[in-house]
Amino acid sequence: MNPLRSIAAKLSLLTCLFVLGVIALMARQIVNGIENGLIGEMTVRAEFFARSSREAIFPKLDPFSLHFHVEEMVKEKAVTYAGVVDKDGVVLSHSDPTRIGDRLEDPFSLRAAASKRVELQRYRDKDGGLVYDLSAPVFVGPRRVGTARLGFNERSLKEALEAPKKRIILIAGIATLFSVLGTVLIVGWITRALPKLAAAAREAGRGNFTVQVEVKSRDEIGTLARAFNEMTVANSLLFRGLQEEKEKLANIFNDTREGLVLTDPQGRILLMNPSARALLGRQDRPATTLAEATAPDYQPKPALEAILSGGARITPFELKRAEPQLLILSGVADRLGDETIHAGFLLIFHDATLEKRGEALSRNFLSIVSHKLRTPLAIALGNLELLRGDEKNFNPDQRKMLSKIQGEDEKLARLVEKLITFTAV
Structure with missing residues (x-):
């Protein structure tokens, strides 16, 4: 669906709801006004009925005249019933003759008998229709002589509201139509730049x-x-x-001579520079993980699992290949990110084969010097010490020769010690 049409539809719906809400509120006010007006008219009729009934009650009860007034009130279409009760609540006359002589003791009748103004109650009859029950006091001067009762059905209210309802519905339809059209035009004008x-x-x-x-x-x-x-x-x-x-x-990444491999935290290779591919022999065999790039030729130390799962910031490592010729790669694994976010690893390594061979040769040379030179010199010096113990048996020239030999051997021993120390460093 076009987003602009969706906006227009939503705004039109909101506008319609707002307009209908305002119309409903106004209609409610109109209906309440009409209902209050009808109730006011009913109140006037009840007061008129009370005044007309007064002459039939006082100074002397005239049942025929009272019944005439009751029948005249019932002739009106909106009136459901009419009746007159005395000050004690006994029905003197009623549109339903069976009610004459009854004593009205329901709460509304008791309240109406004690009230000095018109009282109103609403209730549903046995058919479910709404009935407006009004009571008006009948006074002769300050003296109360009875109460006039009138019942109005809801038909009169419906008839009074029929025309206003039609007008309200017509106004609501016209207002809704214009609000929708106006909203669509306004939305189209406002959102013309949105496409x-x-x-x-x-x-x-x-x-x-x-x-x-x-x-x-x-x-x-x-x-x-x-x-x-x-x-x-x-x-x-x-x-x-x-x-x-x-x-x-x-x-920089491609031109550096060191091998560079960038991985995610799980060891999946993201980037590998040409030097790394050459050192690992992966020019024509791409690899997706560190394990795939090093297996099966290289033996990592420490194991790749230890590097990937370790928490150290920098982890030295070594990759060694024995065949077809010895190749030793030495480097470090840099853990990227911080303590909360682990972004992956950057492995930096180089060919350390010559370095490792030099270290091996240095260790071999040290062993040779230690065992092939220092040991014989120690034996020679020991024997010279034994000969020096018998110097009294030698002539002066022989003793001089022994001292010279011992001095030269000691110089050679010091030279060997210095050589061993330098090689070890």
């Missing part, structure tokens, strides 16, 4: 940050469009800067 803005946003989403929206309005939509244009310009500059930085990083 351009939506198309430009889609272009920007595809990476085209040169797109601009031409809007001349000064309203909120125009402000939004100008903000969008400013955003695309800023994003274009930012994207250009990021592209340049990306190219620089790519050049």
Whole structure:
């Protein structure tokens, strides 16, 4: 569905609901006014009935005259019943002859007998119809001689409300129609720039940050469009800067002589520079994980699982391959991120085969010097000490020769010790 049509539909619905709500509130006020007016008219009739009945009650009860007044009131279409009771609540005359002589002791009758003004109650008859029951006091001067009772059915109220209801329905229909048309026109006028803005946003989403929206309005939509244009310009500059930085990083990443491998926290390879592919022999065999890149030729130390699961920031490691020729790769695994976010690993390594061989040769040379030179010199010096113990048996020339030999052996021993110390360092 077109988003603009959806907006128009929603605003039209809200407008209709608002208009209908206002009309319903006004209709309620009108109905209440009409109902109150009818109740006022009923009150006037009840008071008139009370005054006309007074002459038939005082000074002497005239049943025929009283019954005449009751029958005259019942002839009106809206009147359901009419009756007159004395001051003690006994029915003197009623449109239903069977009620004559009854004593009315219900709460409303008792309240009406004690009231000095017209009282009203509403109730449902046995057929479910609404009945308005009014009671008007009958006074002769200050003396109360009885109460006039009138019952009005709801037919009169319905008839009175029929014409206003039709007018209200007609007004509601016309107002709803005009509100919908007006809302659609207003929404179309307000949102006329939104299709351009939506198309430009889609272009920007595809990476085209040169797109601009031409809007001349000064309203909120125009402000939004100008903000969008400013955003695309800023994003274009930012994207250009990021592209340049990306190219620089790519050049550094690809041109460095050390092997570089970038992985996610699970060891899946994200980037591998040419040096790393050459060192691992993966120029023609791409790998997706560290385990795949090193297996089965290389023996990692420590194990890859220990590197990936370890919490150390920097973890030294070594990859050793024995066949077809010895190759030793040495480097470190840098854990990216911080204590809360683990972004992955950057492995930096180089060919350390010559270094390891040099270390092995140094250890072998140290062993040779230690065992092949220092041991014989120690034996020779020991024997010289034994000979020096018998110097009294030698002539002066022989003793001089022994001292010279011992001095040279000690020089050679010191030289061997220095050589061993230097090689060990």
